[in-house]
Amino acid sequence: MNELPVVLIVDDEPSARQTMEMLLMREGYQLSFAADAYEALAHLDDEDEALPDVILLDVMMPGMDGFVLCQRLKQNPNYQHIPIILVTALDSKQDLARGLEAGADDFLHKPYHGLELRARVRSMLRIKKRHDALQVALQLRQDLANMIVHDIRSPLSSILIACDLLEPQLTDTENLEMIRSEASRLSAFLTDMLMLAKMEDGRLILSRSKVNINHMAVSVYDSFSPEAHLKNIQFVLDLPPQAPVVSVDANLWRRVMDNLVSNAIKFSPTNGVVTLRVSAGAEDSLKIEVIDEGPGIPAEHQETIFDKYKIISAGQRDVKQVGLGLAFCKMVVDAHNGRIFVTPNQPKGSVFTVIL
Structure with a gap:
């Protein structure tokens, strides 16, 4: 928030704008004015103008x-956080409901008293101040998380290099392979976190x-076949005779397929049985399905599993399904103007579908 709170007054009546200015002039606000909705939009889009902290509309x-x-x-998204006080002579419940549906944060009914006007503006400014403080705290937390991710990558790389150096010296490499596998998984997890941060920041x-x-x-099949074999899982690859060729970011798209197959096997x-199927969808679209026979996703969670803040029990002992990998998949697919969703597999399990 600026040193002086900014209040934007939007009213087509010059006398109404002047009245509000007189009633608020001693409050120490920076007042801005717009004579209609279009002038208000132009004011908000003007980079030289400070965004208002409250709008009297x-x-x-x-x-x-x-x-x-x-x-x-x-x-x-650029303006939805700004509190809006609707100023109106309408007082029917229908008008009140319409204002609430439009997203108004408060109402001021005409004719109004200066005391009420000032009190409502102060109330909205308190809400805006708390919002701004929360956004600063969230950004600091995100920046700290990104720093931690960067810092963890260096020792993790050292662990993977040490595994490569130790391998020729050992006769039994089973435990070494477990260390390498888990370190690689952690590395992939950190990569997803960094990618998510970049996507959210644009x-x-x-x-x-x-x-x-x-x-x-x-290539995905070859990478995950050993892991599937260790769990006695049949990994099936179902490909069309005519290979689809699409314009995508190859590295990100490979991460999407890796995440979906990794979850299915896990x-x-x-x-x-886990199946990776590629086929042609409607109107020459590409369709990728990853089908498993796991516990499945409850209907009420089929949307939230793509939210990085959600953690959902997958119904298996000591196994939790964390939304970060799927959130990464969704953001990549969205960036390619595609769709990703999950449906039940019969008789059990899930079908994760990507359409591009």
């Missing part, structure tokens, strides 16, 4: 009324190239 305006403007602002740029999906699927029971 008249409802009855020509062209675009206050309800519509309020709804537009609350749908815009710093990730897709490096698209023509990719033969059949070739990539075979949650499938011994002697189960």
Whole structure:
């Protein structure tokens, strides 16, 4: 928030704007004015103007009324955090409900008293101040998490290098392979975290190239076949005769397929079957399915598993399904203008489907 709180007054009546200015002038606010909704939008889009901390918005305006403007602002990620006080002479419950549906944070009914106006503005400023403080705290936490991820990568790389150096000196490498496997999993987890941070900050740029999906699927199959064999899981690869070639970021897309197959093997029971299937979808789209026979995903969690903040029990002892890998998949698929979703497998298990 600025040193002086910024209050934007939007009203098509010059006398109404002047009245509000007089009632608020001693409060120490920086006041801005707009004569209609379009002028208000232009003010908000002007990079030279400070974003308001509170908007006083008249409802009855020509062209675009206050309800519509309020709804537009609350749908815009850049402005939805700004508290809006609707100023109106309308007092029916229908009008109140319409204002709430539009996203209004408070109401000021005409004719209003200066004491009430000032109290409502102060109330909204307190809410905005708490919001700003929370955003700063969340950003600090995110920055700290990113620093920790970067710092962990160096010792992790040392562990993997040490595994390679030790291997020729050992006759029984089973435990060494376990160390290498778990360190590689942790490395992949850290990579996903860094990628997620870049995507959320808008710093990730897709490096698209023509990719033969059949070739990539075979590579995924070869990578995970040993892990499936150790669990006595039958890993099936189902590819179309005509190999699909699509324009994607090859590294990110490989991470998506790796995450989905890794989850399928991890949650499938011994002697189960995991299938990686590539096929043509409707209207020449690409369809990738990863099918398992695990505990399945409850219907109420089929959306939340793609949320990185959700942790859902997969129904197996000592195994938890964490949403980070799936959240990464969703963000990558969304960045490619595709879709990812999960449906039940029959008689049990899940089918994760990606359509591009």
